[in-house]
Amino acid sequence: MGADAQHRLAVLGAGTMGTGIATLAVGRGVPVTLVDVDEGIVVEARTTVARQLRLARLLGVLPREGVEGELITAVRLADAVGVATAVVESVTEQTQLKLDVLSEVSGLVSPGTPLLSNTSAIPIDELAGATARPQDVLGVHFMNPPYMITTLEVIRGPRTSEAALDKTMSLLDALGRTGVVVGDGPGFVINRVLQRMINEAARIVQDGIATPEAVDALFTGCLGHHSGPLATADLIGLDNVADSLRVLLDRTGDEGYLPCDLLVEKVRAGEWGVKTGRGFFEHGGTR
Amino acid sequence: MTASTPALQERGEAVRRNLMSFLERRTKHPVAADVDLFATGLVSSLFALELVIHLEQSFGVTVAGTDLTLDNFRTVDAMTALVLRLGGDDRE
Numbered sequence: 001m002g003a004d005a006q007h008r009l010a011v012l013g014a015g016t017m018g019t020g021i022a023t024l025a026v027g028r029g030v031p032v033t034l035v036d037v038d039e040g041i042v043v044e045a046r047t048t049v050a051r052q053l054r055l056a057r058l059l060g061v062l063p064r065e066g067v068e069g070e071l072i073t074a075v076r077l078a079d080a081v082g083v084a085t086a087v088v089e090s091v092t093e094q095t096q097l098k099l100d101v102l103s104e105v106s107g108l109v110s111p112g113t114p115l116l117s118n119t120s121a122i123p124i125d126e127l128a129g130a131t132a133r134p135q136d137v138l139g140v141h142f143m144n145p146p147y148m149i150t151t152l153e154v155i156r157g158p159r160t161s162e163a164a165l166d167k168t169m170s171l172l173d174a175l176g177r178t179g180v181v182v183g184d185g186p187g188f189v190i191n192r193v194l195q196r197m198i199n200e201a202a203r204i205v206q207d208g209i210a211t212p213e214a215v216d217a218l219f220t221g222c223l224g225h226h227s228g229p230l231a232t233a234d235l236i237g238l239d240n241v242a243d244s245l246r247v248l249l250d251r252t253g254d255e256g257y258l259p260c261d262l263l264v265e266k267v268r269a270g271e272w273g274v275k276t277g278r279g280f281f282e283h284g285g286t287r
Numbered sequence: 288m289t290a291s292t293p294a295l296q297e298r299g300e301a302v303r304r305n306l307m308s309f310l311e312r313r314t315k316h317p318v319a320a321d322v323d324l325f326a327t328g329l330v331s332s333l334f335a336l337e338l339v340i341h342l343e344q345s346f347g348v349t350v351a352g353t354d355l356t357l358d359n360f361r362t363v364d365a366m367t368a369l370v371l372r373l374g375g376d377d378r379e
Contacts, residue, residue, distance in 0.1 A: 055336045057355045064355055 007174050010035065010084035012077070012101055013091035014045035016237060016275055017118055020146040021088055023052040026069040027062035027147060028175050033072040033080040042073035056147045077101070081108045086171050088140065090118040093243040098122060099130040106131035114164045114171070116140040120240060121187040121195065121247040124157035135161035138168060140179070141188060144235055154179035155188050186251040187244070194232070195244050196256055199263065201229040205280070206262035212280040230280040234273030238280075242267045295371065302346065302367045302375070309341055310363070320363040335360045342366060346375030 007030045011018050014036035025032045026049065034049070036042050049071055056062035074080040081087055087109060091101050102115060109115070115137045117127050128134035139155030146152075152172070156165055165181070172179045182189050201215050210218075216228020233241050242259045249257040259267075266272075266279060273279030303320055310318040314329050324330050330338075338360045339350050348370055350359070359369045 051336070054339065054355065055333065058335055058339065058357060058360075059332055060356065064353055 006085065007031075007171055008083055008085045009033070009171075010081045010087045010105075012036075012080075012087065012089045012105065014041050014048075014073075015090065015092070016144060017142060017146065018088075018090040019045050019048045020052065020144060021090060021118070021142055022071060023049045023056060023145075024062070024142075024147040024175055024177075026071050027053050027056055029067045029069050030171075030174055031069040031072070033074055033084065035074045035077060035080040037075060039075055042075060046071065046073055052145070052147060059148070061148045077104055078108060081105055084109065084113065086114045086116060086167065088116045088118055093120050093122075093240055093247065095122055095126070095247065098127055102127055102137070103130040106133060106136070112136065112163065112167075114138065114167050116168060118142055120244040121191045123186055123251065124155045124184045125159060128157050128159055134159040136164050138164055139184075139188065140168060140172070141190065150176065151178045151180060153188055153190055154181045155184055156181055157184045187248050191244055192248065194229075195241060195248060198229045198233040198236075198241055199245055199257065199260055202233070202263045202280075203260040205230070206260055234279035234281055234283065237272050237275055238263060238266050239272045299367055299371055302370045303363055305345055306341075306363045306366055309345075313337075318363065320367075322363075323361050325357065325361060332357060338366065342370060342375070346370045346373075348373040348375035 009025050009030055009032045011022050011032055011034045014034050018034060022032045022034045022045070034042065034045055036045065053062065057064045087105055089098060089101055089105070091097055098117065098119060102117065106115060111133055113136060115131060117124065117137070117139050118141060119127065119139060120141070124137060124139040128137035131137055134157070138157060138160045139153070141153035141155065143149035143152055154168065169179055186192065187195060204210050204215055205212055212230045216231050219225040219228040227235070242263055245257045245259045248254070270276055271278045274283045277283050307318055307320065316329060318324070318329065325332055335357055339355070343349060350369070350373070354369065359365055
């Protein structure tokens with residue numbers, strides 16, 4: 001009950017992750033303002049959130065009864081973040097775009113409002129540097145889909161305050177999530193390992209050593225992974241995988257993070273995975 | 288309430304036929320009324336939302352609250368029982 005009154009979320013960016021985070025929040029009774037730059041996008045996002053909310057309830061991962069958080073959509077940051085108790089930045093994985101958005105938003109919220117970036121790989125301290133109050137900035141790396149996966153990576157930057165971390169953990173508690181707190185660095189923990197693994201798996205397919213089905217069958221069958229690296233890549237979105245790999249390459253200089261030709265080709269062809277219906281695998285239909 | 292009267296039985300048959308033909312069209316396989324659609328892998332649990340929408344649009348029912356559970360969509364028989372319980376009729 002108290003959680004409903006305490007928390008009010010602003011989510012910036014109504015893409016795959018932004019709409020998923022909004023679904024989680026409203027399903028847990030936390031009001032959300034979801035912002036994107038285009039009226040058409042936010043109208044579509046309302047439909048997406050409603051659909052995801054039903055799916056989540058059907059699957060039993062969000063409460064079937066109880067108070068729903070209000071969903072408001074907006075196309076201007078200024079209309080959205082003033083009353084928020086926390087802001088989740090979930091715009092496209094491009095550094096300058098994220099820096100611009102975080103810089104603008106930090107001028108609009110009251111001091112002490114946690115600014116949470118859902119970046120896949122950009123170091124939190126780099127993003128914090130663009131804001132008026134770096135102590136309020138931290139990383140909250142939701143997994144896709146956010147309304148189904150209950151554990152997430154919380155990144156504490158070198159300048160993040162204890163107060164901001166406490167407020168964030170309280171929000172995650174209201175959302176029914178468990179945050180694992182880790183330190184800062186390109187890709188943090190998950191993506192430093194996972195993106196490299198996806199790139200290598202794609203290179204294996206590119207070199208004709210194995211089919212996508214064979215690669216994934218080894219990881220699921222032999223290692224007990226819930227899904228193989230290429231199915232995971234399709235779920236994340238190959239566009240985002242390529243963007244994250246470039247972030248990691250730029251900051252580590254490690255050529256292993258250079259997106260392989262097959263991955264680049266798929267992104268160029270619009271084969272981005274689940275969100276476009278085709279990536280390493282075909283999607284849609286009944287399975 | 289059970290489908291005991293001839294009228295109810297007839298409505299149940301119509302719902303069952305509709306669902307079986309919808310599933311056959313989508314999965315490209317004939318589907319028996321009592322087969323567990325998820326356990327057999329004929330459809331994924333994500334497809335269940337399409338089943339919800341199909342039920343609502345075809346029979347004029349609204350599935351909400353505690354009815355929104357996978358168990359109600361596990362078999363053609365379970366979906367038929369749900370439609371009858373919610374007072375739906377075949378609109379096609």
